Amino acid sequence: MxxxxxxxxxxxxxxxxxxxxxxxxxxxxxxxxxxxxxxxxxxxxxxxxxxxxxHARPAKDAAFTFIDLFAGIGGLRRAMESAGGRCVFTSEWDGYAQKTYLANYPDNRPIAGDIREVGAADVPDHDVLVAGFPCQPFSIAGVSKKNALGRLHGFQDETQGTLFFDVLRILKHHRPAAFLLENVKNLRSHDKGRTFSVIRRKLEEELGYSIHTRIIDAGHFVPQHRERIVIVGFRDPVPFSFDDLHLPAYGARRLRSILHPEDGTEAPEGHFTIGPDAEVSAKYTLTDKLWQYLQDYAAKHRARGNGFGFGLVGPDDIARTLSARYYKDGSEILVSRGTGENPRRLTPRECARLMGYDDSFRIPVSDTQAYKQFGNSVAVPVFAEVAKIMLPHVLTVMSDAGLRARKVG
Structure with a gap:
């Protein structure tokens, strides 16, 4: 406790x-x-x-206010703040993620835990809702007691029992100017397309938002192939277009830009790097047993014609997608240490860089938890660019309505 x-x-x-x-x-x-x-x-x-x-900053300094749902370690928050936003409410249930979030965003207000336990009226007024909600199938299995809260009017249907339901009930209650939602690429095909069909119908037909979607690969910004679907919605019609995104050339950044140089040009950090040259600690090098297992596993699947196996990379490569399971064996991204040498995992600091977090980002948790957190995070520069092109349209909707959420939690 x-x-x-x-x-x-x-x-x-x-x-x-x-x-x-x-x-x-x-x-x-x-x-x-x-x-x-x-x-x-x-x-x-x-x-x-x-x-x-x-660390408390007055809301009047902000261009708009936003709430951060399913916040993780605050990747979407970082993106929205880069566009001038001020966070007024955060919800994240995982205690370890809360620890990292608080270490980096000490707002002087508590983080709400399970959003299912929070009434919509208890969420502060806001201009933009942001959420990286989990991908779950919808059903008509019945009303979840945790979702009841006496505020479900109009939504006793197929979204109940899912966390997307909580996004809907907060949107319905507060009617913010806009929202930004993030999910895995296969949300479109999830449950044979039914999941995305329900999401679109709820947001457009029942709540009246105009929505825009785009699958964006983080490889335009960081040296990692990572495709995610972005859903942007506005309360009023605006000429928003994803075509306004500025996407740098894919693959322009390579792993060299995020790997520890190990030549003394950066200071040692905690247990990640050691000695005067800040060399990566030996703890990140795979044991002989694990390295042999991964090689045998890959060979077995190659013989069957499958593509399963480890991803061995060097400074001039682009990594596979960093996942929350990276802590298990690191197999999707193994850094080569030369011929005859066992490869190593990325350090948590390198994972942070791979997701677009600068070195000021604090990592107060164990390596296991850090790997999970960065694997679950968004690639920050992708969403900073999305927030940038959203901003003028958010301000237009706010101005047209003549209203602005100013309540600060």
């Missing part, structure tokens, strides 16, 4: 090492305070509160 001190430390955005240095106490003290084994001095609490409060 998280202690008050641990929560405050996260809101301040400090790691244990940073807190130790800035507060003048040993890391052992910080850990004991985090675990609730000892009580910190009041002066320590005041310093942390001041730091946390310094």
């Amino acid at each position: 998280q202690t008050d001190f641990d929560s405050l430390l996260q809101r301040a955005g400090w790691s244990v090492a940073e807190a130790s240095k800035k507060l003048g106490y040993s890391e052992g003290h910080i850990y004991r305070w985090k675990r609730g084994e000892e009580t910190p001095r009041e002066a320590v609490i005041r310093v942390l509160q001041t730091e946390a409060e310094s």
Whole structure:
């Protein structure tokens, strides 16, 4: 269970090492305070509160407000903030993802957990809703008790029991100027096309939004083949077009741009890189046993005519899609270490870079959790570009309505 001190430390955005240095106490003290084994001095609490409060930015500085649903580690938030947006509400159920989110976005307000437990009226007013919702089949299996909340009028149908339902009920209640939804490419074909058909019908016919969709490959921005469907909607008709996207040449960036140089030009970071040359720690190199297993597995499937196998890459390559299962064996992206040498996994910092996060992004969780989080994240530059071309149309809808959501959580 998280202690008050641990929560405050996260809101301040400090790691244990940073807190130790800035507060003048040993890391052992910080850990004991985090675990609730000892009580910190009041002066320590005041310093942390001041730091946390310094991160709060008034909503008047923002071009528009937005809410971040199924937020993960905040990739879509990063994109919307790059277009001048101000986040007023966050929902994410996974505790480890919350920890990373709070370390990077210390807003001085709590993260809502399970969105199914949050009433639509309890979500602040906002101009844009953003969500990377899970892909689930729809059915008419009945009303979920968790979704009941007494606010389901008009939606007792095939979307109930899915998390997309929660996107719908919040859109219906608040009627924001626009929304941005993200999902895997196969959403269009999921459940023989029925899933996407229901989504489109709900958004267009029942809620009255005009929607635009496009599958975008992150390989235009980062050295990774990663296709995702983007769904943008506006409350009022606007001349939005995905054709306005500026897509750099596909593959212009190669893995060299995200790999640790291991030549002393970057400082060592935690347990990722070590020594004066910041060499990648040996812990990321595959064991003989695992490397042999992966080679045998690939050979077996090649003999059967299948394409299953590991992805061995070098600095001049583009990686396969980073997935949430990367923590298991790293097989989809293995970095070559030369002939006769076992390859290695990417470090979590390299995974962050591969998803478009700069090196200021804090990684306060274990490698296992970090791999899951980056594998589940969006490629930030893709959605920053989408947010950029959305902005003038969002402002048009807001201006035409003469209204603006200003309530800050």
